[in-house]
Amino acid sequence: MxxxxxxxETKRTYHLPLAACAYLEELLGAGVHTPDAxxxxxxxxxxxxxxxxxxxxxxxxxxxxxxxxxxxxxxxxxxxxxxxxxxxxxxxxxxxxxxxxxxxxxxxxxxxxxxxxxxxxxxxxxxxxxxxxxxxxxxxxxxxxxxxxxxxxxxxxxxxxxxxxxxxxxxxxxxxxxxxxxxxxxxxxxxxxxxxxxxxxxxxxxxxxxxxxxxxxxxxxxxxxxxxxxxxxxxxxxxxxxxxxxxxxxxxxxxxxxxxxxxxPEEELFFGAFFRDWESGVEAMRSLAQANAPISLARLSDPLETETTLALAGRERLITFADYGLRLLGHGVGRTLLIYGITGTHGFVSSARQEVSALLRRCGGLPVGTMIGHQWKKSRFYTPYLRNTLWDQGYALDTLETALPWRGVDAARAEVIQSIELAFQSEGSRTLVFSHLSHIYADGASLYITYIFPIGVDLEQTLHIWRTAKHAASVRIIANGGTISHQHGVGIDHLTYMKDEKGTIGLRLLEGARKALDPQGILNPGKGWPCS
Ligand SMILES: Cc1cc2nc3c(=O)[nH]c(=O)nc-3n(C[C@H](O)[C@H](O)[C@H](O)COP(=O)(O)OP(=O)(O)OC[C@H]3O[C@@H](n4cnc5c(N)ncnc54)[C@H](O)[C@@H]3O)c2cc1C
Structure with a gap:
């Protein structure tokens, strides 16, 4: 059900390890769970x-x-x-x-x-x-x-x-x-x-x-x-x-x-690689895309997402051991995690693996094999269940996303994150904001931001803070030349930003098509683009 x-599904639950709860409490304060209707x-x-x-x-x-x-x-x-x-x-x-x-x-x-x-x-x-x-x-x-x-x-x-x-x-x-x-x-x-x-x-x-x-x-x-x-x-x-x-x-x-x-495909493997900092990770992502590397997926977490992913994963002993090894190799504070996939025939996967490892090493990366990638694969459709668990613990999780040319990625990321943090601060609340690059192209990438924050006792107030943060982030996305959505679409939440993206004539064109096909305006009114 x-x-x-x-x-x-009601029968599936994301179990948050105790250490992860402590991690969130330290960063965000104790969550307050308001009873659900x-x-x-x-x-x-x-x-x-x-x-x-x-x-x-x-x-x-x-x-x-x-x-x-x-x-x-x-x-x-x-x-x-x-x-x-x-x-x-x-x-x-x-x-x-x-x-x-x-x-x-x-x-x-x-x-x-x-x-x-x-x-x-x-x-x-x-x-x-x-x-x-x-x-x-x-x-x-x-x-x-x-x-x-x-x-x-x-x-x-x-x-x-x-x-x-x-x-x-x-x-x-x-x-x-x-x-x-x-x-x-x-x-x-x-x-x-x-x-x-x-x-x-x-x-x-x-x-x-x-x-x-x-x-x-x-x-x-x-x-x-x-x-x-x-x-x-x-x-x-x-x-x-x-x-x-x-x-x-x-x-x-x-x-x-x-x-x-x-x-x-005959075979599909997912791998992990670490970079010492965000900048070298981004350079590697750009190189992968522009070299048309034989991968099926590339996903680079920023330092905070890397640490949060490790903290939320549990399996403390293993993580502590891996963490120790990584620090010895110079991948400590500021490290970023890349997950990448290779898909194809056995022969292709084997040769592509070598080719991609070599490219990542040239960019300063440290490929660490399939363990982290395998974990990612196992939880790829399970992670959204975390949202239920967090809510029950008194925290909300939301995401927003954009795509933009490589030259704008770093500035946009910094400004969007800062705008969300400031919005929460100005309302006397805290938030944990992190990001990853999830879809790469020769000319740019999509930037995906996740933020977790304590739910207030007053849900109207929580909604108000969310609106403030969402608007502040959207304004920074547009100012940096990003799209208002790389994949989630427009709906009602992005409607007011469509004029910036499509222009007045663009919107008239869309409305022209709508009026031609649906003159009475019965189909999903108020979504996608503003009516004229
Ligand atoms: C946990 C989570 C993870 C997500 N991850 C991703 C992701 O990785 N990538 C991504 O792109 N999106 C993601 N999304 C967003 C969402 O899943 C996508 O927008 C998805 O494409 C919506 O599909 P749906 O069938 O649920 O459509 P709905 O939500 O039911 O509808 C979405 C829109 O499509 C229209 N629509 C639906 N079916 C039809 C139809 N047959 N004919 C005409 N119009 C139709 C609806 O009217 C509506 O405007 C995620 C959402 C959640 C909650």
């Missing part, structure tokens, strides 16, 4: 639906509560405090593209808004119903989760768009293929959600981002069905796939997607 007010109380707060009964959807209170919020920090605060405020008036679970068409027709007839819903893992408010007189209907795509066709000759697989990460891999594996798209939310997020938010998987360096994997597909719009043929390349004018990618449910409901798949 899935948690209704936190992350993931219970499920029944929140259920009782669901107002009557404004939609008529209809065979296409349910107006059941429980379904409406479970689709009211996603995974952003404001969502967590709403769910934990019981102040959820807005609920969808109904939840549809279509099984076919024709069902989706019918639902769209119903929404057009009565003028209700439609919120396409994949796994509900949005961290920026994508799927939240907004206040207003218009009823809203959430379209949960979970029943549309099948592999429909596999063209092995072209290595193209067609799926219904509500298919989750594990369902994709389970259906491809018997045929010997993988999609290789592994966002950290992989357990719950869906193909349609990935496309609609331009998601990035952890091994994007090998497999590409979702825009590289999405070859074509079908989207139902109020104007009619858009069907995009999969083509290896095309010069026939602007690429319409790019309009669907990142459309955040504003232009239509993606019902099917054809994606580029690859044979399952």
């Amino acid at each position: 899935q948690r209704w007010n936190g992350w993931g 219970d499920f029944q109380t929140s259920l009782n707060a669901v107002p009557p639906s404004r939609l008529p009964d209809h065979p296409l959807f349910s107006t059941d209170d429980k379904a409406r509560l479970l689709h009211a919020r996603g995974q952003s920090l404001p969502d967590w605060i709403a769910l934990r405090s019981g102040k959820i405020e807005n609920f969808p008036d109904g939840v549809a679970t279509p099984e076919t593209g024709d069902d989706v068409r019918e639902i769209l027709g119903f929404a057009q007839d009565i003028g209700c808004s439609l919120i396409p819903y994949g796994g509900g893992t949005s961290v920026v408010g994508h799927i939240n119903p907004l206040p207003g007189d218009r009823p809203s209907l959430t379209v949960d795509m979970r029943h549309m989760n099948q592999l429909l066709n596999l063209d092995e000759e072209s290595r193209l697989a067609t799926f219904s768009a509500g298919v989750t990460g594990p369902e994709i891999e389970a259906q491809l594996k018997p045929h010997g293929y993988t999609l290789g798209h592994f966002p950290q939310s992989w357990e719950l997020s869906t193909l349609g959600g990935w496309i609609a938010t331009r998601s990035s998987g952890q091994q994007s360096y090998r497999y590409g981002r979702i825009e590289d994997l999405f070859a074509g597909g079908t989207m139902e719009t109020p104007l009619g069905r858009i069907q995009l043929r999969s083509l290896p390349a095309s010069a026939a004018g602007p690429d319409l796939r790019q309009l669907i990618l990142g459309s955040e449910g504003r232009l239509g409901v993606i019902t099917q997607a054809e994606v580029r798949v690859r044979p399952l």
